[in-house]
Amino acid sequence: MSSGQGMTRRELIKGAAAGTVVASGALSGCAPTAPSDLPEKWDEEADVVVVGLGAAGAAAAIEASRAGAKVIVLEKAPVSGGSTVLCGGLLYMGGGTPLQKATGFEDSTENMYDYMLAAAGAGADPEMIRIYCDNSLSLYDWLVELGVPFKESYLPGKWAAVPTEDGLAYSGNESQAHFKAVAKPVPRGHHVEGPGETGSVLWPFLKAGVEAAGAEIIHEAPVQQLVVNPEGRVVGVVADVDGIDEYYKANKGVILCAGGFAANKKMVARHCPSFLRSEFQVGTSGDDGSGIRMGQGAGGDVQMMGDPFGYSAIYEFGQALVKGVLLDDRGRRFVGEDNYGTWVGKLLLRDHPVSYLIVDQAIWDEIHEAAKKALTVTAQADSIAELAQAANINQDVMENTIDFYNEHAARSEDPTFSKNAHYVVPLENGPFYALSYPAAGVGFFTTGGLRINGKAEALDPFGETVPGLYAAGRNAFAVTAEQYPGSGVSVCEGLTFGRIAGKAAAAMEAWS
């Protein structure tokens, strides 16, 4: 996956062209409400009910079924896969996976932990990151056992989405000076084999795993309510099946894996309004926050609702573009162009909604023709002064910025942002190009959600568990805090905590 969830590379950068990616047909009207009391009669019965069938739901269903539980999975869309099927097929794993070893990289769980803790920034939860890292080697094996293919090859460079069939690539900020100081840089972006975006390759293996494990999958069954018994335990769900309320009993637990809330503009406005500037939700129309809200309704707390993943990647259209200079509409630089796209994305959304990547003819010549067609050239001119006028950027500021950049770039230095030396070259020979790089084009999905503990149990605002309720994937907050550590974390969060939830729910004592 390019960025934790799916998008084509074209969509990643082109706000104008992009919109909500709808994975499935029209959904049944999904209007979740407060919990239901016990019904007079249950329509179906299971040990574990899983709400939503993407990566997290699949992992939960597989593990719960393998542990002997009877599992029913309710998916509101006519097809399963959620955002996972749309993703780029990148999975952020490490600690010394067979693929890392085969391609000559030495990693350790501790080294991975050190990077992720630092990269997640303020608010990172050491316990959750520890669990993510400790489970990473076994997650790789688990995927391989399910048949998920990874090619034993390493793709040099920096990739939020791997455009080739290669198996391993850098997908985060591991090589940035700031993080090199705390952990040895190692690539951890494991790319499911296949050309480019391979969420569609990954997904069938997960779905087949659910079926092989014996879980029952019911499509077009949007869950509208949790059922809570008089003792406050979540004991089932109500799904709308063909317009009729069907009651599904969960003897052991309900696992919410119903995605984030990026498709729900009212929730975005209430929790993270800067992201209203994005016109590019990454995910499906099913990411309506219904799972999060149902979990809240049963007593669950939420966490980090204000800090979504926002992604804008310069290098998606060719690594040469990292040699460009990113300016806001005043002509100021505001970030090192080689930073991971989530750092760039948030700055665009919050502070620099109108921005441009400035490149010279030499850089432009390095870009593939197909990529050129996907870029928006706002202006082209023979000099920086003319380019500023044509793009409506303040000419004095822009000339000063470029002159200063060029002066130091002649020595491969970037004193302002410490961009990696091999990307630092003067922009000297025109024509020059101003490529549009708007906040509207920042791809986003939400990473906040229900507050869970290391067992994927939902917690209430007082730190107590909500009995019978689990959550994973974008329905929950897990490891991505102030920053997103690297492409492929989101799906792996879903898989890791989905697996944990499935095992934990299956091991619960039945309430009836």
Added chain:
Amino acid sequence: MSSGQGMTRRELIKGAAAGTVVASGALSGCAPTAPSDLPEKWDEEADVVVVGLGAAGAAAAIEASRAGAKVIVLEKAPVSGGSTVLCGGLLYMGGGTPLQKATGFEDSTENMYDYMLAAAGAGADPEMIRIYCDNSLSLYDWLVELGVPFKESYLPGKWAAVPTEDGLAYSGNESQAHFKAVAKPVPRGHHVEGPGETGSVLWPFLKAGVEAAGAEIIHEAPVQQLVVNPEGRVVGVVADVDGIDEYYKANKGVILCAGGFAANKKMVARHCPSFLRSEFQVGTSGDDGSGIRMGQGAGGDVQMMGDPFGYSAIYEFGQALVKGVLLDDRGRRFVGEDNYGTWVGKLLLRDHPVSYLIVDQAIWDEIHEAAKKALTVTAQADSIAELAQAANINQDVMENTIDFYNEHAARSEDPTFSKNAHYVVPLENGPFYALSYPAAGVGFFTTGGLRINGKAEALDPFGETVPGLYAAGRNAFAVTAEQYPGSGVSVCEGLTFGRIAGKAAAAMEAWS
């Protein structure tokens, strides 16, 4: 008030010296838990129970009592006033108040609304801002009737805290180019009469109003639980009085006015972790989020928990400082120095934790001796180059920044950030000073909280009211969204929605 809540000006800028301001003595251990069921016996009975006695609680108690309700106010501290008593005594009111008129300013409710809606930024709720503005003239009269004094004088300049006895000042971004375009600039910072910070002048009038209205105030009675009846209605509270659980019945409603969560580091880490970088909580140790969490526990949703108020004001120590140039540790400017301090504060916390205000001798000479003592001079040198070295700022970047600034400042222009012309002068004659301006010194309090509607009724995640539950002040989200419109908004939010809550609760039908 300096910033919506209380702090001395010294504290405002000095991270090192600042810490949590504790308004009250040691609080009883406050560990809120999930709601209680109905008790066998109630210890006390009222129509309306108000939790917390600051501005919001006082307003609620006054209005509910005046409407004929029997009101009990439970305050966990041994003294009342919360953050309000510590605040600077600035109140953000407008629409053509008698004080605005007397000092020669023409405002209208519509003009105020236009400014506030724009200034609150993304996520601003037009309905709530409308209510705030529509109630502003009557709020002014209400305060004057309570005896709150305002001097009929206008203090020119830009003030987050009014250091004089003057009654009216600009306290927001009204004169910034961006906002001038949408609303006529008018000062709306109404300063309670008295020298400098006058929250301590304001508070006794509010408290006397509560007593005069007939409400009963009980101190050292931390509320630990809401009581919810089998139908899901909030019908009372449990307070810990001298170690004993006392049950207070609320026949009509419970109004949560127990403050924000800035004093609760775990909640800050879970919702707005960038603010962990601040070492300066503005408010009291009672801002532990207990009211918000109890409201959640009864079914309430939360809103905007990720976007607190973070304030750092250059001009607090003298307006001349706005003529300085604010640089991060690389030597880059990142904001116009005349921006409202909340814009500066958030940028410091998120992206520029180590920053310096650069001034020359001429500016330094304009600063009062007392203010000089409160500033931290990181470095002093005869040239910008030497200053950069002494302060460990990148010399090339800093020289380029200052040279470019000076070149345009000679024409009173700031093409980079459009700082107001009267603040734009070249920094030419040394010695030069680098004044420390760290993220650690950003004063912050939280503005997110329970989601309420225009009647101050708590809403659940599905948009339904939580029966019997109201919230106001920093216990609730109201009008401050992505940005904070101006100093004095927070206390007025508390007063406005506290009044609304008090009236609404008193008008409710009793449940028993």
